[in-house]
Amino acid sequence: MAQTLDQRNESHPRPILEVKNLSVTYNPATELIRAVRGVSFQIQEGETLALVGETGSGKSTVALAVLGLLDHQIQSGEILFRNRGMQSLTERDWRRIRGRQIGMVFQDARSALNPVLTILGHMIETLVAHNAIRKKDARTKAMDLLREVGIGNGQEKLYPFELSGGTCQRAGIALGICNEPRLLIADEPTSSIDTALQAQILDLLQSMKQRHNLSLLLISHDLPLISHVSDRIAVMYHGRVVESGLKEEVLAAPAHPYTQALLQCQPTLQHRHDTNPVAAIPGAVPSAGQEFPGCAFAPRCSRSGPPCLESVPAARRLSANRWVECIRPGVGI
Amino acid sequence: MKTPLLKTERLCKEFPAGIGGTRKIRAVDSVDLSVAPGESRGIVGESGSGKTTLARCCLKLVESSSGSVYFDGQDLATLGGAKLREKRREFQMVFQDPYGSLNPAMSVENIILEPMQVHRYGSREEQRQRLRELLDAVSLDESTARKKPGELSGGQQQRVGIARALALKPRLLVADEPVSALDVSVQAQILNLLSGLKGRHSLTLILISHSLYAIHYLCTHVSVMYRGRIVEEAPAAAFFENPKHPYSRELLERSPVLDPAGRFHASIAKQDSESYPAALSGCVFQPKCPRSFAPCREQIPPLKEVAPGQKAACFLY
Numbered sequence: 170m171a172q173t174l175d176q177r178n179e180s181h182p183r184p185i186l187e188v189k190n191l192s193v194t195y196n197p198a199t200e201l202i203r204a205v206r207g208v209s210f211q212i213q214e215g216e217t218l219a220l221v222g223e224t225g226s227g228k229s230t231v232a233l234a235v236l237g238l239l240d241h242q243i244q245s246g247e248i249l250f251r252n253r254g255m256q257s258l259t260e261r262d263w264r265r266i267r268g269r270q271i272g273m274v275f276q277d278a279r280s281a282l283n284p285v286l287t288i289l290g291h292m293i294e295t296l297v298a299h300n301a302i303r304k305k306d307a308r309t310k311a312m313d314l315l316r317e318v319g320i321g322n323g324q325e326k327l328y329p330f331e332l333s334g335g336t337c338q339r340a341g342i343a344l345g346i347c348n349e350p351r352l353l354i355a356d357e358p359t360s361s362i363d364t365a366l367q368a369q370i371l372d373l374l375q376s377m378k379q380r381h382n383l384s385l386l387l388i389s390h391d392l393p394l395i396s397h398v399s400d401r402i403a404v405m406y407h408g409r410v411v412e413s414g415l416k417e418e419v420l421a422a423p424a425h426p427y428t429q430a431l432l433q434c435q436p437t438l439q440h441r442h443d444t445n446p447v448a449a450i451p452g453a454v455p456s457a458g459q460e461f462p463g464c465a466f467a468p469r470c471s472r473s474g475p476p477c478l479e480s481v482p483a484a485r486r487l488s489a490n491r492w493v494e495c496i497r498p499g500v501g502i
Numbered sequence: 503m504k505t506p507l508l509k510t511e512r513l514c515k516e517f518p519a520g521i522g523g524t525r526k527i528r529a530v531d532s533v534d535l536s537v538a539p540g541e542s543r544g545i546v547g548e549s550g551s552g553k554t555t556l557a558r559c560c561l562k563l564v565e566s567s568s569g570s571v572y573f574d575g576q577d578l579a580t581l582g583g584a585k586l587r588e589k590r591r592e593f594q595m596v597f598q599d600p601y602g603s604l605n606p607a608m609s610v611e612n613i614i615l616e617p618m619q620v621h622r623y624g625s626r627e628e629q630r631q632r633l634r635e636l637l638d639a640v641s642l643d644e645s646t647a648r649k650k651p652g653e654l655s656g657g658q659q660q661r662v663g664i665a666r667a668l669a670l671k672p673r674l675l676v677a678d679e680p681v682s683a684l685d686v687s688v689q690a691q692i693l694n695l696l697s698g699l700k701g702r703h704s705l706t707l708i709l710i711s712h713s714l715y716a717i718h719y720l721c722t723h724v725s726v727m728y729r730g731r732i733v734e735e736a737p738a739a740a741f742f743e744n745p746k747h748p749y750s751r752e753l754l755e756r757s758p759v760l761d762p763a764g765r766f767h768a769s770i771a772k773q774d775s776e777s778y779p780a781a782l783s784g785c786v787f788q789p790k791c792p793r794s795f796a797p798c799r800e801q802i803p804p805l806k807e808v809a810p811g812q813k814a815a816c817f818l819y
Binding site: 224334362366390391392393397416417420421431432435436437438440442443446447448453 | 715764
């Protein structure tokens with residue numbers, strides 16, 4: 170009996186994070202900016218969900234909301250972390266979750282670090298703030314973790330400005346996971362470092378994820394990288410998730426014209442300007458403040474027709490876990 | 503053989519480092535570069551490898567520490583003041599950060615007109631005419647002309663940067679990571695724009711990028727930089743077919759490929775030995791090279807021909 174229960178749990182893993190119909194509106198003096206417009210997704214235990222999107226698509230805002238760093242900006246929706254609603258939490262409760270149960274790795278590692286603390290100093294500070302731990306023990310633990318991410322030989326005693334971008338990002342990852350969070354949010358963890366190092370940082374994230382049994386919310390615009398590290402993908406455009414599903418399905422048979430165009434417009438070693446040019450997406454990425462009566466991608470879309478401009482397409486289910494917001498979804502490129 | 507449009511000889515650039523500038527960092531180390539007219543040269547390398555510094559030295563935006571730069575056969579060191587300024591018409595640069603390289607207080611038209619005014623290009627009417635041509639060439643509509651850079655998208659800003667660089671009809675255009683700050687869906691537009699402009703205006707292009715895909719897309723020749731040195735130089739086809747230098751191979755292997763069934767392999771991500779020894783006696787890549795052997799630690803390998811047209815600085819050949 171116990172066995173069947175276990176099996177059932179395995180086939181229906183519990184979501185560690187559930188975001189339901191989240192809308193976030195920033196309200197500066199001049200205009201109303203609807204950064205997130207009804208976003209829903211789940212992350213199962215041990216899973217990596219990649220949130221893909223370009224500037225202004227709202228992906229970082231989603232991360233801020235999950236971390237409880239937004240408050241009155243959240244217009245509607247629900248965020249459940251381990252089946253617990255997060256809206257009712259007090260700032261005191263949040264302190265036990267943020268940085269402890271939910272870790273964060275920031276985009277620009279160097280500016281996310283305190284310039285007057287050494288890498289080791291950072292680690293000790295973070296450990297002491299969240300755990301009843303003596304400084305001496307915190308130091309030992311910090312050294313172990315830093316060694317795990319490949320920082321050693323005295324580098325831990327250096328300040329952020331003395332280290333390369335790659336090393337700062339390693340330190341950022343060590344800080345993100347030092348309190349053994351259940352969920353790690355990584356916001357463009359590789360976009361400020363170059364290609365050769367990107368592979369290392371992703372590898373590091375992967376191995377940390379396995380070793381520490383993490384679930385990962387990876388925010389990025391880099392599809393080639395995402396194709397190697399994610400289990401599921403949610404593609405965001407102008408504040409909405411326009412397509413989501415298993416990585417293999419979304420990348421091999423994209424259904425939304427935006428996902429398709431995004432996959433087609435990246436040059437590979439098969440493309441050359443004279444013999445095999447890439448198909449660029451016309452137009453520009455809309456800013457979050459822009460409003461469209463219909464589908465936000467319609468003005469740039471090769472398949473759009475009059476109905477696309479009239480109303481926002483509803484989410485359609487293509488298969489069990491596959492959703493697309495398009496009235497003319499086409500499978501394949 | 504045609505005179506190269508741009509040629510450098512043992513070009514070096516050192517920057518002071520450490521407390522009080524007591525140490526020196528050699529950002530560009532004895533670079534011999536030769537770019538023929540009409541060529542598209544890609545310069546690839548990781549950040550800190552000296553790509554941008556090399557470009558800035560070539561265009562005399564910074565003074566090199568030693569070595570010479572020849573533009574169309576003429577030593578730029580012999581030119582000063584007005585003469586150099588006149589020469590600058592012929593080589594222009596597109597910068598990496600599209601917003602940061604535009605004056606936020608100026609309108610787009612004034613940004614594009616400014617180089618023509620500085621260099622006294624034609625009459626006022628001719629300048630306006632050229633402005634219209636340029637806006638058209640980079641696919642910006644006339645209404646953008648009165649806007650300020652802050653009102654434009656990243657792609658539009660980069661188009662303004664390109665129009666400004668082309669204003670004086672240069673012969674050489676140096677584009678320093680022209681797409682890396684742009685959104686993915688807009689990058690291809692700018693790459694295709696550069697390709698079209700190059701064809702139409704018989705430009706010689708130097709494209710600096712850390713993306714091998716961008717270089718493969720646009721360039722006829724490739725130079726690979728590592729820690730200030732050029733370690734490989736080859737026609738693009740030969741380079742992508744059969745890279746010779748171990749570093750070039752690593753670069754190609756490590757470039758992420760979109761693969762729907764991709765599973766990350768730890769083997770592509772080797773540990774990085776972050777702390778370089780301050781001074782290396784041998785090959786710059788030797789500490790990380792999987793194939794290094796005794797001579798690599800003792801001598802600097804010269805850049806020499808290892809296959810027709812293909813040069814590598816490596817003792818394996």
